[in-house]
Amino acid sequence: MCILCYEFAADDHWSDWASDTELNEPPGRARFRRVHILSQVLAPCGLTVYDPGSGPHLVIADHKGAAEVAAGLPAVWQAAARLSPRQVDVLDPALLEKLRAGGQA
Amino acid sequence: MTLLGLPLATDCDAIRRSRRGVTLLSGFLGSGKTTLLRNELDRAGDESIAVIVNDFCETIFDDVLKNVNGEHSVVLSGGCVCCTRRDDLARALAGLLDAEQRGNTPRSDHIVIETSGLSDPGPVAFTIANDPVLKHHYVLARVCVTVDALTGMDSIERHEIALRQLLAADDVIVTKADLVSPETVDSLVRRLHEFNPSATVSVTAIGDLLRREEPSGVTASGRPDIQLDSGAVNTSAISTLELATDEQLDWQAFSVWLSLLLHRYGPHVLRVKAVLDVRDVGSVALNGVQHIVHRPEHLTGSVRPGSRIVLIVNSIDTELLRQSFHTFLSIN
Numbered sequence: 001m002c003i004l005c006y007e008f009a010a011d012d013h014w015s016d017w018a019s020d021t022e023l024n025e026p027p028g029r030a031r032f033r034r035v036h037i038l039s040q041v042l043a044p045c046g047l048t049v050y051d052p053g054s055g056p057h058l059v060i061a062d063h064k065g066a067a068e069v070a071a072g073l074p075a076v077w078q079a080a081a082r083l084s085p086r087q088v089d090v091l092d093p094a095l096l097e098k099l100r101a102g103g104q105a
Numbered sequence: 106m107t108l109l110g111l112p113l114a115t116d117c118d119a120i121r122r123s124r125r126g127v128t129l130l131s132g133f134l135g136s137g138k139t140t141l142l143r144n145e146l147d148r149a150g151d152e153s154i155a156v157i158v159n160d161f162c163e164t165i166f167d168d169v170l171k172n173v174n175g176e177h178s179v180v181l182s183g184g185c186v187c188c189t190r191r192d193d194l195a196r197a198l199a200g201l202l203d204a205e206q207r208g209n210t211p212r213s214d215h216i217v218i219e220t221s222g223l224s225d226p227g228p229v230a231f232t233i234a235n236d237p238v239l240k241h242h243y244v245l246a247r248v249c250v251t252v253d254a255l256t257g258m259d260s261i262e263r264h265e266i267a268l269r270q271l272l273a274a275d276d277v278i279v280t281k282a283d284l285v286s287p288e289t290v291d292s293l294v295r296r297l298h299e300f301n302p303s304a305t306v307s308v309t310a311i312g313d314l315l316r317r318e319e320p321s322g323v324t325a326s327g328r329p330d331i332q333l334d335s336g337a338v339n340t341s342a343i344s345t346l347e348l349a350t351d352e353q354l355d356w357q358a359f360s361v362w363l364s365l366l367l368h369r370y371g372p373h374v375l376r377v378k379a380v381l382d383v384r385d386v387g388s389v390a391l392n393g394v395q396h397i398v399h400r401p402e403h404l405t406g407s408v409r410p411g412s413r414i415v416l417i418v419n420s421i422d423t424e425l426l427r428q429s430f431h432t433f434l435s436i437n
Contacts (some may be wrong), residue, residue: 012240014398015360018386025385033357037436041361073361077368090365091425096432 013072016056038076044098045084049076124244127216127233132251133260133267134222137280141251142219144312155213157197159221194218194229195236202242216243223266226250226273230394245399250274254282254308258293261300271297272343272375272417273394274304283310294318302345303378303415320415343375346423348414348430353384355434362433366426367398376417382410 018030031051035058038049042060050059060079061067068079080088089095132138139158146154204210220229226248233245250270253260257279260267271277277297282290290308297306298318308315359381367374377393381401388408389401418426 012400013364014391014400015364017401018356018360018383030357033355034361037358037361037433040436041365041433073364074368077365088365088369090362090369090429090433091422093425096429099432099436102437 013074015073040099040102041095042080042084042088044095045080045086045088047080047084124242125214125216126246127218127243128246129226129229129248130217130219130251131224131226131248131270131273132222132278133253133257133264133270136222136251136253136257136260138219138222138251141278141280141309141312142217146217153212153214155201155216157194157201157216157218159194159219159224195232195239198233198236198239198243202238215246225266225269227269227394227397230273230399231397234397234399245394247275248273248394249276249278250304251278251280252293252297254279254285254290254293258296268300268343269375271304272301274301275378275392277301277304277306279306279308281310282308282315300343300345301376301417302347303376303417342420344418344421344423346416346418346426348416348427349411350431350434351411354381354412355436356381356383356386358434358436359383362430363398366429367393370418370421373419373421374416375419377414379412379414380404380408381412381414382408383412 035049035051038058042049046063048061048063050061052059056071057069058071058076059067060070060076060083062083066083068083070076070079077088130138130142142156146156198216201210201213201216205212218229220226230245230248233239233243250273252258252271257267261271262268279290279293279297285293294306294308297304298320303320305317305319307317363377374393377391377398379391381389381391383389386403388404390404391401391414392399414430416426
């Protein structure tokens with residue numbers, strides 16, 4: 001647990017292996033890229049992604065104001081499943097079509 | 106290195122400061138795991154290799170272990186390590202750490218876990234990779250699976266757990282090759298490569314290595330589904346797919362794609378093995394047993410440019426999977 005924010009430390013997930021330092025990129029670049037991709041993937045389900053800029057957390061929200069804080073990609077998918085009646089499916093042809101079109105919902 | 110990837114005595118100084126490697130030795134009932142392990146420990150000749158054995162019959166293994174490495178051995182009784190006694194495995198590994206730190210035993214630089222013939226390797230890998238203490242001290246080095254040259258293919262086609270063991274393997278070791286004709290061995294090796302093209306296949310007889318074949322890979326179009334016999338326990342369709350790209354990989358796009366695939370279809374993804382050419386990082390290896398993915402590792406030395414990912418999946422449309430992979434990687 002973080003003694004400053006009283007949040008439990010996120011699990012060390014394989015997808016977080018490549019940090020900015022590792023990727024040799026400007027600070028925050030990798031994080032911005034992840035949020036950008038997640039936004040496109042979650043948009044067809046009516047969800048938005050916001051990066052509060054602290055810790056590993058992202059905020060997943062729907063258009064009615066419901067929101068969840070998610071630390072790491074597994075938590076993002078779990079939050080999306082709770083917030084949207086539509087399942088995020090990596091093999092959904094409609095999702096793939098929207099991604100090819102540039103993520104326009 | 107030996108067949109099981111055990112470090113030789115001379116190799117150990119280099120790895121002494123890093124996490125302890127864990128070799129998971131699996132294989133169906135009677136496929137020669139214990140015989141192989143005894144030979145391999147003799148060959149390695151290193152006292153710092155610890156052994157954890159789990160089987161339904163504890164007494165048999167007591168005798169074996171006295172001859173192998175009694176000081177380090179921990180016997181878990183009462184059933185399968187993976188399914189019912191996973192906590193015991195964690196306790197056994199933690200116990201080894203505790204004994205070392207108390208000075209009761211010398212440090213073990215490598216651990217071999219020999220599972221019961223009916224164990225699924227996936228939960229064992231999960232235990233090592235996710236336990237909050239163990240993951241800082243142990244790393245799953247490889248999954249070795251023994252296949253009996255005489256009865257192995259029959260077991261794989263009839264028993265789902267034997268198939269799961271095979272699909273989880275980094276190294277498949279064919280045992281008892283001296284009991285069948287060379288043609289039968291060749292046919293078995295071809296079938297094993299068809300089931301798990303990402304694994305090396307070693308053919309052994311009486312503990313001696315006869316030959317070793319590197320991973321076969323799969324064709325660019327993916328391989329046709331393997332349909333098991335209708336009378337078998339597992340009638341599902343297992344497919345193998347190789348995804349490849351010559352361009353450097355966008356790690357964020359790839360990790361979003363794979364994590365979503367595992368979140369949505371985790372139980373259907375039996376194996377993930379990849380060599381990735383990550384932009385701004387270089388070559389890394391990614392390894393997953395079923396839906397448990399280990400932290401990627403940098404590769405040194407000469408690696409072919411481009412990324413290759415081998416997926417073994419159950420009841421997933423491989424063409425759609427291929428489209429999905431390339432679509433996610435092309436997100437701007």
